[in-house]
Amino acid sequence: MRRTTWRRLLTTVLACPLSLLLAGAATSAPAHAGSKPSGETRQGGYAALGDSFASGVGAGASSGNCRRVANAYPALWAAAHHGEPFNFAACSGARIHDVITSQLSGLSSRTTLVSITVGGNDIGFTDVMKTCVTSGESACLKSIARAERTMDHVLPGAYDGLLRSVTKAAPHARVVVLGYPHLYADRACAAGMVTRRSQSAVNAAADHLDRVIAGRARAHKGAAFADVRPAFAGHGVCSADSWINPPSLLSVDASYHPTAQGQRKGYLPALGTASRP
Secondary structure, three states: OOHHHHHHHHHHHHOOOOOOOOOOOOOOOOOOOOOOOOOOOOOOEEEEEEOHHHHOOOOOOEEOOOOEEOOOHHHHHHHHOOOOOEEEOOOOOOOHHHHHHHOOOOOOOOEEEEEEEOOOOOOOHHHHHHHHHHOHHHHHHHHHHHHHHHHHHOHHHHHHHHHHHHHHHOOOOEEEEEOOOOOEOOOOOOOOOOOHHHHHHHHHHHHHHHHHHHHHHHOOOOEEEEOOHHHHOOOOEOOOOOOEOOOOOOOHHHOOOEOHHHHHHHHHHHHHHHOOO
16 A cells, blocks of 8 residues: 555544543544533532543443443443343544533432543544654653643643532532553554654653643542553453554544553453442
8 A cells, every 4th residue: 555545544544533542542433522421411429520531432332422331440330230220321523611611400419420521632632643643752742831831831720620529519419530550561563654663652641641641630539540551451452452443444443542441451350440439
């Protein structure tokens, strides 16, 4: 395949919004982040907020504009705690502002647990990954540097506002903020135009993002940070047992999102541990 054609195909793969931090590669038809939770909104119980890593894109067949999946960690948690009201509000493509304005309606003083995965879209990681795949190492590293400046100067205040809003809406809830995993295996691998240095920089950016998110969660009374990176270690793209979907023209929406294994073995246990006070 000619190099120009390959670049054009890769650009098509990554042109759609990723929900990662690293996370989340693209969705071929990204949902409006302000879409309402599907079904009846029930007060109390467990509420799941966030972006496509929380809605479960890449972990199975999705439904509705928000691309919610039965294999997503919130749905798995709810299934294991059947009988409790479950408000699945997470929506593919969501940013922090979208969570505040469109995902809090189901929270109340009776809500006991809130999970959140959001932030990757806020720091522009879609553009980062598209640049890294299509434009070479130098452009990739510059794009990552811009995203990291946003992490440091914009994201902390946005997260503080989010957590204040959640606490106001659900004052008695345990709030668990889940981070993002490394996209690539810890060992360098052949990944198209994404060089070894770029792969390491992408993973380091995930660490940076998680540090910022963890700091804001830990500074907020009633909130906890759930680190999914230890569980995902050895399961990035190019590993023998990857829990991250690689970029693919055949399943654009799943690219760089956790697989069903990643949701079940990575995210779900992290939520379980952090949900205990």
